[in-house]
Amino acid sequence: xxxxxxxxxxxxxxxxxxxxxxxxxxxxxxxxxxxxxxxxxxxxxxxxxxxxxxxxxxxxxxxxxxxxxxxxxxxxxxxxxxxxxxxxxxxxxxxxxxxxxxxxxxxxxxxxxxxxxxxxxxxxxxxxxxxxxxxxxxxxxxxxxxxxxxxxxxxxxxxxxxxxxxxxxxxxxxxxxxxxxxxxxxxxxxxxxxxxxxxxxxxxxxxxxxxxxxxxxxxxxxxxxxxxxxxxxxxxxxxxxxxxxxxxxxxxxxxxxxxxxxxxxxxxxxxxxxxxxxxxxxxxxxxxxxxxxxxxxxxxxxxxx
Amino acid sequence: xxxxxxxxxxxxxxxxxxxxxxxxxxxxxxxxxxxxxxxxxxxxxxxxxxxxxxxxxxxxxxxxxxxxxxxxxxxxxxxxxxxxxxxxxxxxxxxxxxxxxxxxxxxxxxxxxxxxxxxxxxxxxxxxxxxxxxxxxxxxxxxxxxxxxxxxxxxxxxxxxxxxxxxxxxxxxxxxxxxxxxxxxxxxxxxxxxxxxxxxxxxxxxxxxxxxxxxxxxxxxxxxxxxxxxxxxxxxxxxxxxxxxxxxxxxxxxxxxxxxxxxxxxxxxxxxxxxxxx
Amino acid sequence: xxxxxxxxxxxxxxxxxxxxxxxxxxxxxxxxxxxxxxxxxxxxxxxxxxxxxxxxxxxxxxxxxxxxxxxxxxxxxxxxxxxxxxxxxxxxxxxxxxxxxxxxxxxxxxxxxxxxxxxxxxxxxxxxxxxxxxxxxxxxxxxxxxxxxxxxxxxxxxxxxxxxxxxxxxxxxxxxxxxxxxxxxxxxxxxxxxxxxxxxxxxxxxxxxxxxxxxxxxxxxxxxxxxxxxxxxxxxxxxxxxxxxxxxxxxxxxxxxxxxxxxxxxxxxxxxxxxxxxxxxxxxxxxxxxxxxxxxxxxxxxxxxxxxxxxxxxxxxxxxxxxxxxxxxxxxxxxxxxxxxxxxxxxxxxxxxxxxxxxxxxxxxxxx
Numbered sequence: 043x044x045x046x047x048x049x050x051x052x053x054x055x056x057x058x059x060x061x062x063x064x065x066x067x068x069x070x071x072x073x074x075x076x077x078x079x080x081x082x083x084x085x086x087x088x089x090x091x092x093x094x095x096x097x098x099x100x101x102x103x104x105x106x107x108x109x110x111x112x113x114x115x116x117x118x119x120x121x122x123x124x125x126x127x128x129x130x131x132x133x134x135x136x137x138x139x140x141x142x143x144x145x146x147x148x149x150x151x152x153x154x155x156x157x158x159x160x161x162x163x164x165x166x167x168x169x170x171x172x173x174x175x176x177x178x179x180x181x182x183x184x185x186x187x188x189x190x191x192x193x194x195x196x197x198x199x200x201x202x203x204x205x206x207x208x209x210x211x212x213x214x215x216x217x218x219x220x221x222x223x224x225x226x227x228x229x230x231x232x233x234x235x236x237x238x239x240x241x242x243x244x245x246x247x248x249x250x251x252x253x254x255x256x257x258x259x260x261x262x263x264x265x266x267x268x269x270x271x272x273x274x275x276x277x278x279x280x281x282x283x284x285x286x287x288x289x290x291x292x293x294x295x296x297x298x299x300x301x302x303x304x305x306x307x308x309x310x311x312x313x314x315x316x317x318x319x320x321x322x323x324x325x326x327x328x329x330x331x332x333x334x335x336x337x338x339x340x341x342x343x344x345x346x347x
Numbered sequence: 348x349x350x351x352x353x354x355x356x357x358x359x360x361x362x363x364x365x366x367x368x369x370x371x372x373x374x375x376x377x378x379x380x381x382x383x384x385x386x387x388x389x390x391x392x393x394x395x396x397x398x399x400x401x402x403x404x405x406x407x408x409x410x411x412x413x414x415x416x417x418x419x420x421x422x423x424x425x426x427x428x429x430x431x432x433x434x435x436x437x438x439x440x441x442x443x444x445x446x447x448x449x450x451x452x453x454x455x456x457x458x459x460x461x462x463x464x465x466x467x468x469x470x471x472x473x474x475x476x477x478x479x480x481x482x483x484x485x486x487x488x489x490x491x492x493x494x495x496x497x498x499x500x501x502x503x504x505x506x507x508x509x510x511x512x513x514x515x516x517x518x519x520x521x522x523x524x525x526x527x528x529x530x531x532x533x534x535x536x537x538x539x540x541x542x543x544x545x546x547x548x549x550x551x552x553x554x555x556x557x558x559x560x561x562x563x564x565x566x567x568x569x570x571x572x573x574x575x576x577x578x579x580x581x582x583x584x585x586x587x588x589x590x591x592x593x594x595x596x597x598x599x600x601x602x603x604x605x606x607x608x609x610x611x612x613x614x615x616x617x618x619x620x621x622x623x624x625x
Numbered sequence: 626x627x628x629x630x631x632x633x634x635x636x637x638x639x640x641x642x643x644x645x646x647x648x649x650x651x652x653x654x655x656x657x658x659x660x661x662x663x664x665x666x667x668x669x670x671x672x673x674x675x676x677x678x679x680x681x682x683x684x685x686x687x688x689x690x691x692x693x694x695x696x697x698x699x700x701x702x703x704x705x706x707x708x709x710x711x712x713x714x715x716x717x718x719x720x721x722x723x724x725x726x727x728x729x730x731x732x733x734x735x736x737x738x739x740x741x742x743x744x745x746x747x748x749x750x751x752x753x754x755x756x757x758x759x760x761x762x763x764x765x766x767x768x769x770x771x772x773x774x775x776x777x778x779x780x781x782x783x784x785x786x787x788x789x790x791x792x793x794x795x796x797x798x799x800x801x802x803x804x805x806x807x808x809x810x811x812x813x814x815x816x817x818x819x820x821x822x823x824x825x826x827x828x829x830x831x832x833x834x835x836x837x838x839x840x841x842x843x844x845x846x847x848x849x850x851x852x853x854x855x856x857x858x859x860x861x862x863x864x865x866x867x868x869x870x871x872x873x874x875x876x877x878x879x880x881x882x883x884x885x886x887x888x889x890x891x892x893x894x895x896x897x898x899x900x901x902x903x904x905x906x907x908x909x910x911x912x913x914x915x916x917x918x919x920x921x922x923x924x925x926x927x928x929x930x931x932x933x934x935x936x937x938x939x940x941x942x943x944x945x946x947x948x949x950x951x952x953x954x955x956x957x958x959x960x961x962x963x964x965x966x967x968x969x970x971x972x973x974x975x976x977x978x979x980x981x982x983x984x985x986x987x988x989x990x991x992x993x
Contacts, residue, residue: 058527059701064447067528071443072455075436075499082474083462083496089473098476142366149362160363162609167370169608171557173575174597178373181380181590187388189376189395223370277464284466287559291579305468305560312472313564322472329469336461516715519682524729524776525703534728538719 093322100316111323124302132282135221143229151237168227176291179220210300236270276339381595405591418577426555429494437502445510463500467560489565502547509543574600627783627816629656634688648674650840661817663831671840708777709786716761723757747778787819858989870956874912889952893928913982919958922975
């Protein structure tokens with residue numbers, strides 16, 4: 043009896059010692075998060091790479107076929123168009139988001155009444171689920187009933203309705219606009235926070251030294267805000283490159299595959315189409331950009347340290 | 348630096364007005380369209396910016412001829428559960444990485460952070476096979492388990508920032524006072540972090556509502572769909588787009604997120620900027 | 626018994642730049658029960674690191690630390706029976722003063738009555754009883770400091786540790802709190818280990834002082850021992866305000882007497898001291914003279930007085946600091962407040978020969 047009580051006491055002491063050991067406790071506390079990420083993030087990530095090398099169909103285990111998927115994709119003209127479009131979409135949208143987002147941040151970088159309210163309003167496009175705002179754009183871009191066409195015609199600037207989604211170029215522009223609309227708040231709020239950390243006395247000193255407002259912007263604001271801008275842009279780039287919702291809801295990749303992104307093409311080939319292997323191979327083309335973005339943001343984050 | 352009245356108009360009021368109109372117009376349009384009867388929507392002669400004969404017919408259609416309520420319930424279900432799972436695991440992980448600084452805590456933190464950057468479009472196909480193998484196909488539980496993959500990285504990141512702001516001395520003092528590490532976590536750290544926890548929770552909730560691809564792929568039965576999916580897939584019958592109910596649905600489905608956001612916007616912005624500062 | 630013994634204690638760690646840093650090297654000290662020991666030294670000297678090793682907040686790289694007879698190297702902080710006051714007080718902002726004081730007792734599962742009794746006792750002792758229901762942010766700096774001290778008192782620990790508790794207070798409050806802490810020590814009759822960078826605090830409060838530099842103990846001793854018999858140039862310069870004057874000089878003999886000669890003065894070395902210095906004749910040394918040992922002389926005395934040109938006059942009130950130049954050397958003399966001096970005047974200063982200090986020019990060790 044005495045021996046068991048002693049043993050229990052010893053065990054309890056050893057246990058509480060372990061819990062004090064920060065290495066043990068650390069591992070223990072991280073475990074649940076790591077488990078979820080391992081099973082549902084890391085493993086699928088690797089599995090996706092593998093699937094690209096197989097001919098898996100939905101419901102049927104596939105065989106290893108080497109680079110066959112990739113080879114056939116590279117011969118597929120649709121694939122090349124999609125590649126072109128994804129890059130176009132990403133580059134143009136991110137540039138506009140960055141420029142407009144930054145412009146709005148500068149406009150908002152001052153003290154004014156209702157500052158909180160305005161900030162809250164500005165964030166709305168980012169908050170509302172993308173698919174829901176996509177529905178609105180879908181309706182606004184309707185070739186017959188678009189309010190945009192109506193306004194422009196009534197103002198005498200146009201003579202016939204715009205075919206927003208039926209013409210490839212128009213469709214691309216329409217989607218980019220919708221993407222920019224959604225993305226501006228992210229840039230604005232992030233950059234605004236950065237702008238507000240810049241010590242105002244820096245500007246005052248520069249003004250006394252004779253620098254005009256453009257000079258002050260170029261020599262003080264830009265260099266200080268650059269790292270933050272780099273990080274935000276990197277995030278936006280990878281998310282835009284891997285976009286899905288907006289395009290799928292509004293055009294489903296059409297017309298004639300003109301607005302497909304890697305994500306939507308992959309979905310189309312894999313889910314309704316059933317070609318898991320091929321779909322995975324398409325998705326994997328997002329990887330190089332992902333890696334590049336990770337490296338760039340890593341570099342800038344380190345520099346912030 | 349003084350500004351004349353006209354300078355102010357040019358540099359502030361005008362650009363601000365333009366931006367606000369641009370950013371808020373679609374919401375107005377959502378609202379506008381939901382109150383218009385079908386006849387008016389398709390009448391090209393009318394000025395679309397006015398609501399000539401407002402009606403609640405779209406609302407009726409949405410609420411009674413579709414299972415909109417069911418979809419909303421599903422979306423809440425998934426959002427609340429996945430937020431709960433993510434918050435709790437992130438809290439523990441963030442504390443471990445930021446405070447305990449155990450071996451490999453640096454790399455672990457980085458890996459978790461970069462997990463946030465991986466877009467779902469890379470993962471949805473392999474995840475589909477995994478979900479199928481786990482027999483979670485067509486079940487909302489698949490989303491409950493998968494959503495934390497993008498919620499946890501962000502929440503962990505945000506909470507790590509909050510932990511950084513708590514002085515180390517406070518924990519050391521509590522340890523000398525006799526508290527075990529877990530007690531310190533429970534009695535000192537968490538109460539001081541409540542704003543951060545709050546921000547993370549709100550962020551997770553809105554991110555969960557925003558998810559689309561996984562919900563589209565993993566769920567096929569109409570009754571199990573989430574609101575955005577349901578609206579987009581079920582309100583287009585054949586070639587007919589039911590714009591009225593669609594807009595109403597979009598409006599109503601935006602409400603929970605907008606409400607949560609409007610009550611807690613200060614926390615949300617703090618969370619976003621705090622995370623970016625990291 | 627609450628003695629604290631440190632045997633060959635060292636602390637190494639790897640810095641952010643991946644270099645090996647030795648924060649504390651070979652620290653040996655035996656602190657007696659109920660003693661008030663002060664660790665003092667410039668920033669980075671290792672005093673706080675040593676304190677934290679005693680507390681259990683830093684791992685001990687080498688060596689042993691005992692509290693009483695217990696080896697505490699592996700014992701976690703919460704079980705060492707010590708209490709600590711942090712520089713920033715570390716009060717729990719979300720708890721009232723009462724809860725702050727009671728926290729450690731709750732952790733030890735004391736009964737509610739016992740907790741109440743101890744908290745009230747400590748609050749009365751520190752005169753913070755009316756503040757018990759307030760939160761830290763409603764308190765002034767001085768009040769917060771008392772609560773921080775109160776937290777340690779309720780614990781009734783074997784050893785009290787203080788990490789620069791007064792550095793966040795303004796000058797007047799600091800002087801007042803110094804006295805109160807000393808009184809507290811007498812009331813509590815406990816072992817106290819106190820870290821500060823302020824040598825005045827060290828001198829006024831400590832039973833013994835440990836002077837540290839670059840991770841090494843320079844000297845351990847009673848305050849006046851350190852003042853009158855510093856073992857090296859660093860301790861001599863660190864203890865005492867204004868700082869001791871250091872002058873490059875040479876030991877010479879003249880007419881069978883030993884003199885120390887600097888650019889602007891020639892001082893006779895008293896017989897008792899000269900005995901120990903025979904081996905250093907004709908060598909360069911560092912001469913140390915405390916400002917207080919340089920009063921103004923009315924008439925010249927050979928081997929004792931020297932000429933000094935007054936550059937700046939700083940009247941403090943109870944003393945006058947004179948910045949003077951003797952030859953090429955600059956000195957500070959602290960003279961009687963009624964001394965009549967005018968700027969740019971050449972005066973005579975008289976060195977108190979009993980209190981001159983001599984240091985080896987390379988090792989900086991005291992020669993006497």
